[in-house]
Amino acid sequence: MLGFTERIKNEKGFNLHFIKTKKYKTLSIVVKIKGNLERETITKRALLPYILQQGTENYATKQDLQKKLADLYGATLSIDGGKKGESHILSLRLELANEKFVPDASSITEEGIALLIELLFNPRKVNGSFDNAVILREKDTLLRKIQSVQDDKMAYANIRLIEEMCENENYRLHVHGYEEDLAEIDSTNLYNYYKKMLLEDQIDIYIQGDYDEEHINDILSPMLHKQLEDKKSNVLTEKSSKQKQTKKEIKQPKEIIEKQQLQQAKLHIGYRTNVTFRDDDYSALHVFNGLFGGFPSSKLFINVREKNSLAYYAASRMESQKGLLLVFSGIAPEDYEKARDIIRLQVEAMKNGDFSLEDMQQIKELITNQLLETMDHPQGLIELLYQQVLSDWILPPKQLIDNINKVTKEDVVQVAKKLEEDTLYLLTTKGDASDE
Incomplete structure (x- = not known):
């Protein structure tokens, strides 16, 4: 049904993931x-x-x-960072035309791989470290990124919720970093950190498309051998950051109210699911989230937004590596208490099994279609497969889909009962109901 195979090979301390599929005419x-x-x-x-x-x-x-990218028949490149659970992930992505489909272009693959390896291991240097002029310019770019969060109130509210909810956990950290750190970063200490990162971090390389694995391996292996002779295979087990989950005891949910000059209040609530990607009831949590707030047919959308007209938007999403469920809603400031109470009622309804088998079947189909659509995109499939690396747990996409379709109503009720409200965060304006 899914039309791909994945084979994993360790090469000098790197994990190589060979994903063979005829679905795409590109090589990712x-x-x-x-x-x-x-x-x-x-x-x-x-x-x-x-x-x-x-x-x-x-x-x-x-x-x-x-x-160079243009010379490679319009190859595309991106590099970014993100956090998943307690891990900070850097991703380098290169998408190339498959040389099978380009006449007289038999070197595209080799040149593309060489370019990506050079980007990773041989950045431009001046006097043995990064170029200070580039550092100064890009620190300013990052500063603008950090400051821009203040203008996006939904993103800001989400960051503040996580800060309060996970105040003693590393997950509270801002993935874009902190303005006060920038002055201390220079070309030398950043370059030293970069070298340490390459040596100590777990590096997984995904090669996806319609190709000959032996040919790709013959190109890639010598390049990796040349770069880091000191990166031994045992680094992967000794240095890799596995997701460590400790159950947080919640005696009383926190309620944080912050006031700014704005028109639309942001009501965000964080829950501990006590379920992660590794757990047997992860599939039931997927179905729970779909019924609760993951789709326009969910309880949050129908009851908070449509029936009671209390929200401009209302939805939920899971953080599967950390075991969190986050609720987002944009409301009129004066509707805070009503919206809060109705959101909490939807949680209780899920715990009481207040949903039909027909609703559940529809949600299963929506989740399955969503996963299949994700896998239709070359980068989406890789992101799904990388979940297994982050969790150190084998759950291939096909098995996940099969598990979701086997979830029963009782499974959903049981996973709902594990849900615990941790923190409510309201970003609102002065003079609303929260002042009374």
């Missing part, structure tokens, strides 16, 4: 670098994607890189 190569979320390093790590895209030893400027 993705490098995932997984380290721990840490306050001391998060801003340096957030800055690295900006630096790595500015040039390499052989392509000294961003313009040179763009010209």
Whole structure:
């Protein structure tokens, strides 16, 4: 049904993931670098994607890189960072035309892989470290990114919810880093951190498309051998950051109210699901979230937004590596208490099994279609497969879909009963109901 195979091979301390599929006419190569979320390093790590895209030893400027990508029949490149659970992930993505479908272009694959490896291991240097002029410019770019969150009130409210909810956990950290760290970052200490990251972090390389695995391996292996002779295979087990889940005791949910000058209030609520990707009831949690707030047919959308006209939007999403469920809603400031109470009523309804088998079947179909659509995109399939690496747990997409379709109503009720409200965060304006 899904039309792909994945084979994993360890090569000099790197995990190579060979994903064979005839679905795409492109070749996708993705490098995932997984380290721990840490306050001391998060801003340096957030800055690295900006630096790595500015040039390499052989392509000294961003313009040179763009010209090379154009020469590779319009290849596309992106580098970014994100957090999943307690891990901070850097992702380098390159999408190439498959040389099978391009006449007289038998070197596209080799040149593309060489470019990606050079981006990762041979960035442009001046006097043995990063170019200070580039560092200064890109620190300013990152600063604007950090400050822009203040203008996006939904994103800001989500960040504040996580800060309060996970105040003693590394998941509270901002993935874009912190403004106060930028002054201390220079070309030397950032370059030293970059080298340490390459040596110590777990690196997974995904190669996806219609190709000959032996041919790809013959190209890639010598390049990896040349780069990091010191990265031994045992680094993967000794240094890799596995998701550590500790159950948080919630004696009383927190309620945080913050006031700014705004028209639309943001009511965000964080729940502990006590379920992660590794758990047997993860599939039931997927169905729970679909029924509760994951789709326009869900309880939050229907009851908070449509029936009671209390929200401009109302939805929920899971953080599967951390075991969180986050509710987002945009409301009129004066409707805070009504909206809060109705959201909480929907949680109780789920715990009481107040949903039909027909509703559940519809949600299963929506989730399945959503997963299949994700896998229709080359990058989407890789992201789904990488969930297994993050969790150190084998749950292939087909098995996940099969498990979701086997979920019973009792399974959903049981997983709903594990849900615990942790923190309510309201971003509102002065003079609303919360002042009374």
